[in-house]
Every structure is written in structure tokens, then in C-alpha cells.
Amino acid sequence: MLLLPSHEPLVASVRGDTVESVHYGSVAVTDDTGRLLRFAGDASAPMYTRSALKPPQALPFVLDGGPRHFGFGQREVALMCASHSGEERHLAAVASILTRIGCSPDDLRCGTHMPVYYAACGLPPPAQIELTALHHNCSGKHAGFLAYCRLHGLLTENYLDPAHPLQQRIAALAAEMAGASTPRGTDGCGAPNYALPLPALARFYARLAAEREGAAGAAFAMLFEAMTGDPEMVSGLCRADAALMRIAPGDWVAKGAAEGVQAIGIRSRRLGIAIKISDGSATALRVATAAVLLQLALVTQDRLPPD
Amino acid sequence: MLLLPSHEPLVASVRGDTVESVHYGSVAVTDDTGRLLRFAGDASAPMYTRSALKPPQALPFVLDGGPRHFGFGQREVALMCASHSGEERHLAAVASILTRIGCSPDDLRCGTHMPVYYAACGLPPPAQIELTALHHNCSGKHAGFLAYCRLHGLLTENYLDPAHPLQQRIAALAAEMAGASTPRGTDGCGAPNYALPLPALARFYARLAAEREGAAGAAFAMLFEAMTGDPEMVSGLCRADAALMRIAPGDWVAKGAAEGVQAIGIRSRRLGIAIKISDGSATALRVATAAVLLQLALVTQDRLPPD
Numbered sequence: 001m002l003l004l005p006s007h008e009p010l011v012a013s014v015r016g017d018t019v020e021s022v023h024y025g026s027v028a029v030t031d032d033t034g035r036l037l038r039f040a041g042d043a044s045a046p047m048y049t050r051s052a053l054k055p056p057q058a059l060p061f062v063l064d065g066g067p068r069h070f071g072f073g074q075r076e077v078a079l080m081c082a083s084h085s086g087e088e089r090h091l092a093a094v095a096s097i098l099t100r101i102g103c104s105p106d107d108l109r110c111g112t113h114m115p116v117y118y119a120a121c122g123l124p125p126p127a128q129i130e131l132t133a134l135h136h137n138c139s140g141k142h143a144g145f146l147a148y149c150r151l152h153g154l155l156t157e158n159y160l161d162p163a164h165p166l167q168q169r170i171a172a173l174a175a176e177m178a179g180a181s182t183p184r185g186t187d188g189c190g191a192p193n194y195a196l197p198l199p200a201l202a203r204f205y206a207r208l209a210a211e212r213e214g215a216a217g218a219a220f221a222m223l224f225e226a227m228t229g230d231p232e233m234v235s236g237l238c239r240a241d242a243a244l245m246r247i248a249p250g251d252w253v254a255k256g257a258a259e260g261v262q263a264i265g266i267r268s269r270r271l272g273i274a275i276k277i278s279d280g281s282a283t284a285l286r287v288a289t290a291a292v293l294l295q296l297a298l299v300t301q302d303r304l305p306p307d
Numbered sequence: 308m309l310l311l312p313s314h315e316p317l318v319a320s321v322r323g324d325t326v327e328s329v330h331y332g333s334v335a336v337t338d339d340t341g342r343l344l345r346f347a348g349d350a351s352a353p354m355y356t357r358s359a360l361k362p363p364q365a366l367p368f369v370l371d372g373g374p375r376h377f378g379f380g381q382r383e384v385a386l387m388c389a390s391h392s393g394e395e396r397h398l399a400a401v402a403s404i405l406t407r408i409g410c411s412p413d414d415l416r417c418g419t420h421m422p423v424y425y426a427a428c429g430l431p432p433p434a435q436i437e438l439t440a441l442h443h444n445c446s447g448k449h450a451g452f453l454a455y456c457r458l459h460g461l462l463t464e465n466y467l468d469p470a471h472p473l474q475q476r477i478a479a480l481a482a483e484m485a486g487a488s489t490p491r492g493t494d495g496c497g498a499p500n501y502a503l504p505l506p507a508l509a510r511f512y513a514r515l516a517a518e519r520e521g522a523a524g525a526a527f528a529m530l531f532e533a534m535t536g537d538p539e540m541v542s543g544l545c546r547a548d549a550a551l552m553r554i555a556p557g558d559w560v561a562k563g564a565a566e567g568v569q570a571i572g573i574r575s576r577r578l579g580i581a582i583k584i585s586d587g588s589a590t591a592l593r594v595a596t597a598a599v600l601l602q603l604a605l606v607t608q609d610r611l612p613p614d
Binding site: 046278 | 321322325329330331353354355492500
């Protein structure tokens with residue numbers, strides 16, 4: 001018997017003066033020590049983190065000095081945390097990472113899909129396009145995985161295998177974040193993914209934004225500065241994450257994910273926010289995110305990006 | 308304060324061995340007398356019927372002898388109940404209705420949208436298309452509204468006004484179906500729409516399928532035979548409703564609607580089924596519909612259409 005989270009109604013759409021549709025979900029707000037400050041729905045059931053796991057997935061490479069070793073700057077580190085739109089700059093930067101670690105796009109195991117750019121900006125896709133693994137929104141993360149393998153002289157062919165040393169390290173990190181065993185599933189790009197209670201995800205983003213002590217703090221700082229320094233490099237044009245980060249430049253780090261997940265870290269408040277829309281609706285997620293930011297008085301209505 | 312329905316979890320998607328996403332909703336199964344045989348979630352909150360209201364919306368025209376008056380056959384009656392795909396046959400048949408009642412596409416107040424056909428069949432839309440009101444999936448319903456006006460010598464310009472005699476009659480019918488006052492909203496096509504408790508919607512579809520006594524029975528028979536006689540005329544190629552009706556030809560009438568609504572009438576069992584997915588997901592609706600049909604032993608797994 002599969003356990004269901006105890007979500008609660010978060011977003012309702014109204015027709016006439018009667019509710020038509022309701023989106024359920026959960027929210028957790030913590031500080032960087034993990035103290036649960038506010039929540040709605042389920043604060044203990046593990047929920048898949050999907051692309052919100054990308055900064056933790058890049059953390060081992062950063063902790064081990066990978067960027068300095070290969071001479072990577074903010075652009076490359078941002079891409080390792082990115083669900084990018086497959087714009088030219090993203091493709092070029094991922095290709096550049098691969099070249100500098102002695103790999104090629106053929107080494108990426110993420111598969112491909114139509115670049116997110118077209119749907120994000122409401123544009124028709126081109127009639128002709130030659131898709132490569134670089135276009136996959138996770139290609140930067142996968143390039144980061146390969147860079148970790150090169151840094152440590154590990155096999156690259158099996159870098160997505162849950163038994164691979166890199167994936168074992170990420171699994172241990174996820175378990176440490178959760179303070180418990182973490183359900184594992186395979187993400188859309190083939191990488192192992194982990195389900196965490198929302199407070200654990202919120203706490204990670206609070207630490208990413210605010211923790212600056214010791215080796216972990218230095219790694220968090222590098223990831224945070226890369227992500228917030230060029231919001232379109234970790235997402236793209238017309239994307240919600242870029243719009244969120246541009247509300248409070250250098251203070252908010254935002255990472256949305258598939259199936260209705262949003263994580264936000266607020267540096268000035270040492271806060272983390274994690275939201276899951278039960279049904280995965282991206283539209284409901286945007287409404288819930290705005291409502292949470294308004295209720296926490298982190299933003300006023302007039303400063304929210306237009307829909 | 309808006310009231311929220313008390314939906315319950317109906318459909319879960321699983322990643323690894325853990326639930327990732329959950330769709331909430333409600334289900335009601337009744338017989339043609341309205342006896343509630345099975346339900347899940349909320350059996351009393353009004354829920355917008357959207358396009359599942361089309362057969363009741365066509366009922367006044369049929370009850371008043373409109374089809375015979377204008378010489379309309381099954382094809383035209385089916386279109387009045389249709390959320391059609393905007394295929395050539397649909398456009399031609401709606402145009403033919405309009406010609407025969409002395410109206411033109413300019414009299415339709417439904418607006419337009421890209422024909423459903425392309426998305427339904429997974430095809431790219433054409434680079435060039437001249438959209439008219441005929442392409443709107445509700446154009447047959449609107450043509451039926453105009454035909455009712457012509458039949459009774461009513462003004463056509465304001466046929467969508469809730470105060471128009473036709474809309475007043477539909478409102479009374481909806482209230483009769485609900486046995487209570489019915490919240491009103493404006494549908495995507497501009498027509499007044501009503502929210503009914505799911506058992507009331509289920510009962511209507513049971514009557515549509517099974518009631519054959521008196522004038523109402525004759526009208527139900529005409530609507531049912533039109534809808535089931537050519538399932539693609541009330542929907543289109545690659546559409547779920549057509550697939551459902553083709554499982555049990557002449558026995559099942561199926562009408563899906565926006566925001567996660569499905570109504571089904573089963574003639575041989577005098578049963579009606581109404582389903583609402585809280586978040587409006589069409590994918591979850593298909594899963595829930597299959598599960599309901601399986602649980603009612605109305606179908607076996609191998610007879611369900613492939614996804």
C-alpha cells in the first residue's frame with residue numbers, strides 16, 4: 001500500500017462566484033537550522049525534489065574544488081544547477097564545460113527534448129531543429145557529473161548508476177538533508193532522484209542562501225553567487241525562476257522543478273521555502289509561490305512579476 | 308468565504324516505489340431515478356458541468372420538435388451536443404445548420420480557437436489557418452442555440468444573455484436537475500454554465516441513456532442515438548469520448564468537459580457516472596474514468612482503449 005501525503009487545498013480557481021477547481025499541496029518554511037516556522041499540508045512525507053536537487057547534486061564537485069581545478073567560473077557552476085532553456089548561450093556553455101574536461105556531448109546520458117525556450121516564451125518551435133543532448137534542460141547538471149568523474153578519475157560511462165561513487169555520495173547527502181532514508185526514483189533525465197520532506201528541502205535552500213562558515217559555507221556561497229549572479233543562466237528567458245530572482249537580486253535564490261516543486265532561499269532572512277503542488281500544475285505553483293511570499297511579507301503585490 | 312468541495316485522492320503517480328503526485332476529485336454513480344449507488348469525495352457540492360451540460364442545453368430544442376421542423380438528422384443533433392474537433396466534417400455540418408436556419412457564422416458568439424484536432428491527434432497545427440467561429444469546439448451548440456431562437460421567433464443577437472428566454476429555460480432545467488439553485492458562471496464560449504452536484508449530473512446521463520417514456524423519453528432517445536450513432540461527430544478523431552463510446556456501441560454515451568469533468572450514461576444498466584478531477588487534469592481524468600469503469604465491472608482491463 002502506497003502512502004499518500006496529507007496535502008491540503010492551496011489554490012482555487014473560481015468561475016462566477018463558485019469554486020471550480022482546487023489544487024492541493026504542501027508548503028514548508030524553515031530557517032537555516034531547520035526550525036519549521038510555517039507549514040501547510042504535509043511536513044513529513046518525502047516528496048520528490050526533481051530539479052530542486054540540482055544544487056545538492058553539484059555540491060560534491062564544488063566542495064572538492066572542481067571549479068578551481070578546471071578553471072570554471074560562475075557561468076559553468078550556474079549551469080550545473082540549471083534547468084536551462086536550451087538557448088544558444090546555454091548550449092555553448094555546456095559544450096565548453098565538456099571540452100575543458102575532455103568529454104563530448106556523446107558522453108551525456110540525459111537524452112534530449114525540444115528546448116524549453118519556445119514553450120517558456122510562447123513561441124512556436126522551429127520547423128527544423130537538430131536536437132542534441134546539449135538541448136536537454138539538465139545537460140549542465142550532467143556535464144557537472146562528468147566533471148566530477150574526471151576530477152576524481154572515475155568511470156564516466158556509468159555515471160548515472162545509483163551504485164556509481166558520485167551517485168552514492170549524492171544519496172548520502174540527500175539522506176543527511178532528510179535525516180532519514182530517502183525514497184529513490186529515476187528523474188526524467190535518467191539521474192537518481194530523491195524524495196525529501198519539504199522542511200529538509202527548505203532548510204537546504206536556507207543554508208544555500210545564508211550559510212557561509214567553513215568549507216560547506218564556501219561551497220554554498222559559490223553555488224548561490226553563480227545562481228543569483230545570472231538568473232537566466234540557471235533558467236532562461238521568460239522563466240519563473242529568473243523572474244523571482246530578479247525581484248531581490250543577490251538575496252533570493254529560486255529553483256523550480258517538475259511536478260509542481262519550488263524551492264526558494266532568502267539570504268537576508270536566513271529562510272528557506274519549499275512548495276509542492278500535489279497535481280504538478282505549474283500554474284498553481286506560481287499562484288501558491290506568490291501567496292507564500294505575500295503571506296511571509298517578503299514581497300508586496302506590486303513587486304510580483306506579471307503573470 | 309468560498310466553499311471548497313471535499314474531494315479525496317483519486318489518482319496517484321508513482322516514481323520508484325513512492326507516490327510523487329496525487330490528483331484529488333469526486334465521483335458519483337446513480338441510477339436513472341437519482342439513487343446514489345456509489346460515490347467518492349463530495350456528493351453534494353455543486354461542480355461546474357462545462358461541456359457535459361451540452362445535452363441538457365440541446366434538450367429544449369429537441370423537446371420542442373426543432374429537429375423535425377428544420378429537417379435535422381442525427382448529424383445535426385450530435386453537433387449540438389458536441390465538443391467537436393473542428394475537422395472538415397464538423398465545420399461543414401455546423402455551416403449547414405446555420406444555412407438551414409437562415410443564419411451565418413457571423414451570428415455565432417462563441418469566438419474561436421485552434422481546432423482541437425491537432426492537439427487531440429498529436430499533430431502540429433498548420434502554419435496558416437483562417438480561423439472562424441465554426442472552428443470553436445462549441446460551434447454546434449451555438450448553432451443549436453440559434454436554431455432554438457429561429458424556431459420560437461426569438462432575438463438571436465443576445466442569445467447568450469442569461470436573461471434570454473432560451474438561457475432562462477436552460478437555467479430552469481439545470482435547477483430542476485439539481486433540485487436546488489445552481490451557481491452560474493460563464494463558460495469559455497460565452498454561454499451561461501451551471502454547477503450541479505455530481506449525482507445530479509450522473510442522473511441526467513442515466514436518464515439520457517435509459518429513459519424512453521413520454522416526451523422527455525423521446526427527446527432523450529433522439530439525443531442518445533445522435534451522440535452514440537456517430538461518436539466522432541460529438542468529439543472527433545483520437546478523442547477519449549469517441550474511444551469510450553466505441554467500447555460499447557449504442558450502450559454507452561460519454562461526454563467529457565473542461566477542467567476534469569466526465570459524464571457517462573450506460574443504457575443497459577440504467578446507470579449514470581459523473582467524475583470531477585479537482586485540478587482539471589485530463590490525464591488524471593482518463594485514469595479515474597478507467598478505474599471507475601473497472602470497479603463497476605462495466606469493462607475489463609483488456610477492453611479499455613490504449614492510452
